[in-house]
Amino acid sequence: MDNLISKMVQETIELGAYGAGAVEIDKIVFDRGFRSLCESNACGNFDKCWTCPPDAGDIDDLINKAKSFDGAIVYQTVRSLEDSYDFEGMMEAGSLHNVLAEKISAAFASHNFAEVLHLGAGGCHVCEVCTKRQDEPCRYPERAMASLETYGVAVSQLAETAGLKYINGQNTVTYFGAYFYKK
Numbered sequence: 001m002d003n004l005i006s007k008m009v010q011e012t013i014e015l016g017a018y019g020a021g022a023v024e025i026d027k028i029v030f031d032r033g034f035r036s037l038c039e040s041n042a043c044g045n046f047d048k049c050w051t052c053p054p055d056a057g058d059i060d061d062l063i064n065k066a067k068s069f070d071g072a073i074v075y076q077t078v079r080s081l082e083d084s085y086d087f088e089g090m091m092e093a094g095s096l097h098n099v100l101a102e103k104i105s106a107a108f109a110s111h112n113f114a115e116v117l118h119l120g121a122g123g124c125h126v127c128e129v130c131t132k133r134q135d136e137p138c139r140y141p142e143r144a145m146a147s148l149e150t151y152g153v154a155v156s157q158l159a160e161t162a163g164l165k166y167i168n169g170q171n172t173v174t175y176f177g178a179y180f181y182k183k
């Protein structure tokens with residue numbers, strides 16, 4: 001791992017990630033089958049968020065785009081829930097994950113990569129309610145973030161490759177993010 005990449009992993013932890021690691025692009029597993037999961041609306045965001053399918057774009061185009069990067073800094077946030085039905089707690093955890101993601105984007109902006117792609121968890125969490133639901137344009141296109149699943153990333157395998165646990169105990173929720181960079 002070169003110096004800059006190890007520094008970025010360290011920076012991510014200092015900004016508040018529970019864990020972080022670096023992964024080279026050819027070690028990331030992509031699976032276009034995740035699109036069927038999105039289409040089954042398992043998370044309730046299908047066709048309800050500008051950065052989710054179908055608006056996010058064709059799965060093969062998104063996988064090819066992600067594969068054009070050199071590697072990614074992978075990070076996770078872990079929050080406690082009252083129980084496994086604590087939907088409010090999960091939403092709050094999603095917002096807190098997004099707060100960290102925005103801090104990471106701001107901190108890494110000075111690294112001057114040729115191109116970056118920052119992917120998060122379960123749809124965009126920038127606004128409380130996405131304007132897609134009213135069929136109005138995205139409020140903050142420069143801040144909007146798609147999920148790893150939208151780009152076909154196999155998140156459990158990504159976690160393992162980055163040396164991170166996918167599940168972190170009973171009544172907790174773990175969210176992942178990845179900052180893809182092109183040198």
Ligand code: SF4
Pocket residue numbers: 049050051124125126127128129130131132137138139140141143144145
């Ligand atoms: S920034 Fe707001 S309007 Fe745009 S995709 Fe995200 S949640 Fe939706």
